[in-house]
Amino acid sequence: MTDILTVNGLVKSFDDFVAVNGVSFSIDEGETFGLLGPNGAGKTTSISMISGLLESDGGEVHVAGDRVATSSTKAKAHIGLVPQDLAIYPDLTASENLSFFGRLYGMTGDDLSKRVDQVLEVVGLSERRDDLSKEFSGGMKRRLNIGVGLLHKPRLLILDEPTVGVDPQSRNAILESVEQLSGEGMAVLYTTHYMEEAERLCDRVAIIDEGQIQAEGTRRELVSMVGEKDKVTIAGGGALSSSIPAIEGLAGVTGVSATEQQLDVLAEDASSILPQLLAAVTDAGGSISGVEVFEPNLEAVFLHLTGKALRD
Numbered sequence: 001m002t003d004i005l006t007v008n009g010l011v012k013s014f015d016d017f018v019a020v021n022g023v024s025f026s027i028d029e030g031e032t033f034g035l036l037g038p039n040g041a042g043k044t045t046s047i048s049m050i051s052g053l054l055e056s057d058g059g060e061v062h063v064a065g066d067r068v069a070t071s072s073t074k075a076k077a078h079i080g081l082v083p084q085d086l087a088i089y090p091d092l093t094a095s096e097n098l099s100f101f102g103r104l105y106g107m108t109g110d111d112l113s114k115r116v117d118q119v120l121e122v123v124g125l126s127e128r129r130d131d132l133s134k135e136f137s138g139g140m141k142r143r144l145n146i147g148v149g150l151l152h153k154p155r156l157l158i159l160d161e162p163t164v165g166v167d168p169q170s171r172n173a174i175l176e177s178v179e180q181l182s183g184e185g186m187a188v189l190y191t192t193h194y195m196e197e198a199e200r201l202c203d204r205v206a207i208i209d210e211g212q213i214q215a216e217g218t219r220r221e222l223v224s225m226v227g228e229k230d231k232v233t234i235a236g237g238g239a240l241s242s243s244i245p246a247i248e249g250l251a252g253v254t255g256v257s258a259t260e261q262q263l264d265v266l267a268e269d270a271s272s273i274l275p276q277l278l279a280a281v282t283d284a285g286g287s288i289s290g291v292e293v294f295e296p297n298l299e300a301v302f303l304h305l306t307g308k309a310l311r312d
Helices: 044-048 094-104 109-122 137-151 168-183 196-199 219-224 240-250 269-285 298-307
Strands: 002-012 017-028 032-035 057-065 079-082 158-162 189-190 204-207 212-217 230-238 253-258 262-267 286-294
Touching: 002 044, 017 044, 017 057, 017 189, 017 212, 032 044, 032 196, 044 057, 044 158, 044 189, 079 137, 094 109, 094 137, 109 137, 109 168, 137 158, 137 168, 137 269, 168 189, 168 196, 189 262, 189 298, 196 298, 204 219, 204 298, 212 219, 212 298, 219 298, 230 240, 230 269, 240 253, 240 262, 240 286, 269 286, 269 298
Parallel strands: 032 189, 032 204, 079 158, 158 189
Antiparallel strands: 002 017, 002 057, 204 212, 230 262, 230 286, 253 262
């Protein structure tokens, strides 16, 4: 894999307040990387430096091998930025907005027209292409905003909390669009304070708080880092407790407890051993009436690492 973005030791202070303190990470081609943290954690300041809108006090950023700075037009050409605040013109239609920004990128003629059509399809606005954007719902405006960032086929797409303030249907449409982009090979940097978005979209996640990366990895790696385990609850009857020796012998099982009508199993990766787990119960003469699998989420990891809830 090729690193599209490398961030090394970013630092930014405002007077005596250190907003970003030594942030480092990288993103591969075709990877969606999440910056997960509460409001005020340093997410937006970090991406402002990464996109070349804000000069850092220290550290370096490279996109597709080119160093990013406020004056670096070559590096910025690799980046598509979708800010929190809408950057569209309300008195232009969806297609007119995209055509206008496309011309700013230096696109013209048939190439621009074809790209506008493609982007409208990606963000689900083809049928509303000739409607004024001021008539759009909040979610549709957000999707058009994403479209602007996609026009020039950037190597890196930066999305700064793109679902804030939108309805559930539009939110899901935005998430589906992002999933499609990473599947096409684009590197995506996605900032959010919604744990469920990070779990759904991101190949890797960095938990950021008070301007520092507290931990980074896949969801499974982050959960393992703080000792969280999956829990499987098996409801039933018969000789449930007779299956305990066999279950304890399964790879990844770290604990088993039983009552007359329920088994509780702690495991490293419950989904991978679930068939063997159920077979152990039935082989021992137990009957199964229900199964539930509880996987620890990033909210629990964040609480463990920072001592605060994600939305504090």
